[in-house]
Every structure is written in C-alpha cells, then in structure tokens.
Amino acid sequence: MPEKTSNSKALETGELAALVAELREDEALLYIEGRLAAGESPAELLRACRQGMQMVGSMHEQGRYYISGLIMAGEIMRLAVELIRPVMVGKTCGGNSWRVLLGTIQGDLHDIGKNLFRDLLECHGFTVMDLGVDVSPKDFISAQLVFKPHVVAASALVTDSFPHLRELVRLFDAGGRPETGRRPFILIGGGQVDERVFTMSGADQWGEDAFAGVNICRGFMERNQ
Amino acid sequence: MMEGWENMSSSQRQDALLAKWVSGEGIEFADDQVKAAYQYRAGLIRDAATLKNTPERAPIVILGTFAPTMLYGCSAKKAMYDPEALGKVWVDFAKDYDADASGNPALVMNGPPLEVLDYNLYKWPGHGLKEEQGYQFLERPYMKAEDYDHFIADPTDYWFRVWLPRTHGALEGLGYLPPVYGTMELPAAGPWLATLGAPPVQAALKALMEAGAAAFDWIGKLLPYMGRILSSGYPMYAGGFAKAPFDVLGDSFRGTGELMMDLYRRPQKVLEAVERIVPLMVGLGSSMALANGNPLVFIPLHKGADGFMSNPQFEKFYWPTLRKVIVGLAEKGCVPLCFVEGAYNQRLEFLADLPTGECIFIFDRTDMAEARRVLGGKSCIGGGFPVSLIMTGTPKDVEEETKRLLDKAAGDGGYILSIGCAMDEAREDTLRAFIEAGKKYGKY
Numbered sequence A: 001m002p003e004k005t006s007n008s009k010a011l012e013t014g015e016l017a018a019l020v021a022e023l024r025e026d027e028a029l030l031y032i033e034g035r036l037a038a039g040e041s042p043a044e045l046l047r048a049c050r051q052g053m054q055m056v057g058s059m060h061e062q063g064r065y066y067i068s069g070l071i072m073a074g075e076i077m078r079l080a081v082e083l084i085r086p087v088m089v090g091k092t093c094g095g096n097s098w099r100v101l102l103g104t105i106q107g108d109l110h111d112i113g114k115n116l117f118r119d120l121l122e123c124h125g126f127t128v129m130d131l132g133v134d135v136s137p138k139d140f141i142s143a144q145l146v147f148k149p150h151v152v153a154a155s156a157l158v159t160d161s162f163p164h165l166r167e168l169v170r171l172f173d174a175g176g177r178p179e180t181g182r183r184p185f186i187l188i189g190g191g192q193v194d195e196r197v198f199t200m201s202g203a204d205q206w207g208e209d210a211f212a213g214v215n216i217c218r219g220f221m222e223r224n225q
Numbered sequence B: 001m002m003e004g005w006e007n008m009s010s011s012q013r014q015d016a017l018l019a020k021w022v023s024g025e026g027i028e029f030a031d032d033q034v035k036a037a038y039q040y041r042a043g044l045i046r047d048a049a050t051l052k053n054t055p056e057r058a059p060i061v062i063l064g065t066f067a068p069t070m071l072y073g074c075s076a077k078k079a080m081y082d083p084e085a086l087g088k089v090w091v092d093f094a095k096d097y098d099a100d101a102s103g104n105p106a107l108v109m110n111g112p113p114l115e116v117l118d119y120n121l122y123k124w125p126g127h128g129l130k131e132e133q134g135y136q137f138l139e140r141p142y143m144k145a146e147d148y149d150h151f152i153a154d155p156t157d158y159w160f161r162v163w164l165p166r167t168h169g170a171l172e173g174l175g176y177l178p179p180v181y182g183t184m185e186l187p188a189a190g191p192w193l194a195t196l197g198a199p200p201v202q203a204a205l206k207a208l209m210e211a212g213a214a215a216f217d218w219i220g221k222l223l224p225y226m227g228r229i230l231s232s233g234y235p236m237y238a239g240g241f242a243k244a245p246f247d248v249l250g251d252s253f254r255g256t257g258e259l260m261m262d263l264y265r266r267p268q269k270v271l272e273a274v275e276r277i278v279p280l281m282v283g284l285g286s287s288m289a290l291a292n293g294n295p296l297v298f299i300p301l302h303k304g305a306d307g308f309m310s311n312p313q314f315e316k317f318y319w320p321t322l323r324k325v326i327v328g329l330a331e332k333g334c335v336p337l338c339f340v341e342g343a344y345n346q347r348l349e350f351l352a353d354l355p356t357g358e359c360i361f362i363f364d365r366t367d368m369a370e371a372r373r374v375l376g377g378k379s380c381i382g383g384g385f386p387v388s389l390i391m392t393g394t395p396k397d398v399e400e401e402t403k404r405l406l407d408k409a410a411g412d413g414g415y416i417l418s419i420g421c422a423m424d425e426a427r428e429d430t431l432r433a434f435i436e437a438g439k440k441y442g443k444y
Helices: A008-012 A015-021 A025-037 A042-061 A067-088 A112-123 A137-147 A160-177 A195-201 A210-223 B011-024 B032-050 B067-071 B076-080 B085-096 B113-115 B145-153 B153-169 B171-175 B180-186 B184-196 B201-229 B247-255 B256-265 B267-292 B309-332 B368-375 B389-390 B395-409 B428-441
Strands: A099-104 A129-131 A151-155 A184-190 A206-208 B122-125 B296-301 B336-338 B362-365 B379-385
Touching: A015 A025, A015 A042, A015 A067, A025 A042, A025 A067, A025 B153, A042 A067, A042 A112, A042 A210, A067 A112, A067 A210, A067 B256, A099 A112, A099 A137, A112 A129, A112 A151, A112 B256, A137 A151, A137 A160, A151 A160, A151 A210, A151 B389, A160 A184, A160 A195, A160 B389, A184 A195, A184 A210, A184 B296, A195 A206, A195 B296, A195 B389, B011 B032, B011 B309, B011 B336, B011 B428, B032 B379, B067 B076, B067 B085, B067 B336, B067 B428, B076 B113, B076 B122, B085 B379, B085 B428, B113 B122, B113 B171, B113 B201, B145 B153, B145 B201, B145 B256, B145 B267, B153 B247, B153 B267, B171 B201, B171 B256, B180 B184, B247 B256, B247 B309, B256 B267, B267 B296, B267 B309, B309 B336, B362 B368, B368 B379, B368 B395, B389 B395, B395 B428
Parallel strands: A099 A129, A099 A151, A151 A184, A184 A206, B296 B336, B336 B362, B362 B379
Antiparallel strands: none
16 A cells, blocks of 8 residues: 655656556555645656556556556546546646547447547546447537537447448548648457458548557557647 | 266366267257267267267368348348347248357347346447347446456456446445455344345345246247247357356456456456456356256457467466366366457467367367468367358358368368357358368368
C-alpha cells in the first residue's frame, strides 16, 4: 500500500502510473485520494494515470494484457477521473484536440467492443462523441455537422449491417465537410469486419480490435499534426 | 435406458445414441431411398465426429438462424410470428440447398409468448428491430455483484426469484415469492402459498400461463414441418443446447464488462459461480438431446476467444468448467458440438485435452491449418469459411476458397465443412456454390 502522503517525487518516479498499469485498483485510488488531500496538482495525477494507461496499451501490444485487463484498466481510469475531475473545474483535462465520432452502425445493437474502443480513446486524450448503437448513416452525418470530427468510427458485428457501412462512406463522400471540402477519416471495425468488408465499404481503414483502432487513430493524428 | 448402459464408457454411449440417430428410427420416411439418404447424411456426420471411420466425404452443415427465411423472401418478423411460414421455408431450404443437415427452426422462437412476458433480454424483428433483422441479444449486468452469494448458494432459486423478474417485465411478481423450501412441512408452507395469491404474483403466474399457451400453440404448428425436414431425409445438427458456464455468467447474468472486472475484483466468486453452473448445463443439454433422439448438443462459445483474456485466465476461469460440461455431456452419451466464435488460435492446445473423438469444434476465425495440426486425430473440427465471402464474393471465389479450406482442414476425416457464422442472411448464388464445391472437392 503506498503512503498517502508521499511527496511528488513518487509521481515523478511513476508510482501511480505503475499502480494503474498493474491494475491495482484500490491502491491506485487510495493513492490519488491521498495525493489530492495533500494538495498535489490534479493535472499531474491525471497525467500519471494516462501514463499508466499507455503502459497498459504497450502490454496489450506485447500480448500481456487482454480485453479483461483493458476493461479493468478503463474502469480504474474512470474512477480516477471521477476523483480528480471535481478539483479540476475550469481547468483543461490535458487531452489532445482530436475528435472521434463513434457509433455502432444501423441494424446492430452490439456495443462491447465499441464501448471499449471509446474508453481507450478517451484514455489517450481523444474527445469522443459516442452516438450509441443502431446509428443510421444520416445520424452520423447530422452529428458531424455539430461535432466536426477528425475521425468517424463505426462498428458492426452482424452481417446485415454491412450495407449501412457502405452507405455511411457514400454519404460522407457526397457530403464532405463544408469548411475544408474534405470528409473525415473513416474507420470501421467489429466482430465480422475483415479485409473484404473493408473493401466493400470504401472506408479508409479497418481495425481488428479496439486497440488496433486506437493505434490507427493515433497514427492518423501523428500524420496530420 | 439401453441394455448395459451403466457399464458403457462415454464413447460407447455416444456410439449407441449416434447409431440410433443415424438409423432414423421413429421417422416416417416417404420411401427407402429417402431413408437411405437420411442415413447417409447422418452417417457422414457421425463418422466425422467420432473419428472411427473416414466418411465418404466431409459433411456439409450450414449454421443459420434467419438466413433460410431471408433467402426465400420471408422476413424475420414473419418467421417469428407465423410458424407455418417458418416451417415451410425451412423444409424448402433443406431440400433445395441439399446440405447434409438442417438446423432446428424452433431456435428461431416465436414472438407472441415473448411479448406476453415482456422479454427484455433480446430485441427482435418488429419489437425494437426492423422486420428484416434477426434477433439480437441485449447484454446487461442483470446480476449485481452483491448477488454472487445467492447465486452460488442456489442458482435455480436465484434464477427464478431474482433474474427472471429482472429480465421478463411481466414476471416481476415472482420477486415477491419467498423460497419454495417451506413446502417441505405443513406448518411452514403457509407463507409460500399465501404469497402465491398476492396480486403481483398472480399477474406473473397468469402471464406464464398465457405465454405457455401461446408457445404450445406455436410448437404445435411448427412440429409437423420439423417432422417433414426429417422425413425428407435431412437430419438436424442439434438435438440440444448448452453453454460454457463462464458464458452463461458473462452473457446472461453479469455482462462482459462486469465479469471481466470480477476476474480482478472477486475471482473466487467467479470460480464458485461457474462451478455451480456445470451440472445445470449438462442437465439442460442432455435432457433436450435425449428427448429429441438426437445426441448432438450445440454449444456456442463466446468469451473465451483470443483477445478476451490471457491463457492463464482461460485456464483458470473458462476452460475447466467448459471441459466438465463437455465431458459430462459425453458421459450421458451426447456429442457436444462447440461453435467456437471468434478466434481460438491461442487456445487450441487446451481443446486438445479431451478424450479422443467425443467432441466437435466448429470454428469461426481460427487458423484452420493450425486447428488441423493441433486437433487432428483428437477431435472433429469444422468451419473456418469466412461469411464475408458468402456476402461479398462471387460463386467462383467461393468455390476456390472452399477447395483451399478443404485442402488444409479436411485431413483424412474428422472435418465438417461449415461457414464460421450462424447466418442471419446469405446469398443464393454463393451459398449454392459453397455446397456444390463441398460435394465436389470434399470426397476422401
């Protein structure tokens, strides 16, 4: 159990990040409570949590963490933000300015992968608008007018929703983005999506799982900084 | 009970029940030719499953829920609300497409009893989904973390008095019932019986009566068509249904997110809960299969797939109780037919740890060459054909891919040619090409 009153040096040495990365939920949350009470900068605590999440991401890439660990890590992050957010009122949460519009495509109610993807994106600092499940291509278009996403991500598990993916891309191709003349990057993923479905849809890229999707979004962000 | 049953091994019991199933005993065939065709098709599946004889060719089994109805222009809603239309389409599908086994149209279920019960576990066509869409599961944490002890102590009591009221709106009244155990003695029977008379409980019981009557009417209309599928020479690939205990807990009770966190927060409770589910699944699968005279028990596998958990977690939380269900069903003479959804590339060595020739694994996205390498000679394998090619490919693409798949997966027997998906839709040209290619290239 970490000392509740340990000094900022512990943050620098990555103690909180390690607690998050090792999925030590109770210890991580107690640590945050202790440090907040001691007047630690909430932004620093949040930064340390994000660093822990990035370690989780690396371990997933190395085949050491799986969905079970990612869900647990996402929950620790959510609870950490719940503790930290009240003392950050009016301050930035330190995320990037990239926006992802997300939803499960029309005809499909599955949301496990989509929700995991959303949580991971938020952990990596993306701003996400989650439209939920059974979202029509037209609703994606309506939302983009307000949200102005850099990336549109649609998930699909059932086969009869595949035509809606194609329709989604078609509508974005036709509609574009008035101010830039360019449509957002379109990413698809989900249980039965593969190379063939990707080709049929006309999307820009497809992701095998939630983490692959996050890496695609990060890659897109880095290429377009 | 067959003579000598008590002294038979699992394998001998399976052989006995499979022999009865393959014989077509009790089915009224139009003539001996149709009977022989039935026996040939069921025999292909038996030989592939048990690994004792090389079948003449790899059997072809199409897993489908709404695909047959969609192919004939019958909407999913009609399939769930008109049992005669459903039955007719399934008979036509079996005969026209001429695969080696049919699914069971009763698995499509019926809308009216679900409406009576205000069934919240799924949305179905015309009830939250469009008329053309197949039903979809609504996974939620219907069981709370603090409910584990009740579930572990008495899963059936929990199921009846807590879970049913949460998942069936019209059965909310069952939540008022005290445990049934007071009925063992006259002085303690009063509270239970008196509560049965309370208005919410009465309403729940009335809903059950009404739903039961609707379901009885439905099955009465559907049964003649199920008989016609069999009497037309097509065996069914599932006589019973069961699930891996971890999936029961994850799909229907805790939900994926909560259960995955339980692995870290309360691992011992998860282990105790899945252990309690083992006999329930063995009992469910075997009772259905034995009643239907068809020993094949369909077991869709969900949350043990690659990616969901690590191999040590799979070894601890998922595999031991799935293995117990498989072995338990085999001990009753049933043949578990596991439909392995997602990919199992990291789990194949676990599946190899089973008695030889007592279980079938139909794969979705697993590398079929690896499945053949690891499981060949140990268990029957099947599947591996991508549904995306059925939906987006040409008949020529499908023929070529079928040949490639057979070359790498069929070996010298012990393979069932199948698409790695329980299809809700399909295309006529590609599906026919798949079946024709299977007959052309699947011969041993």
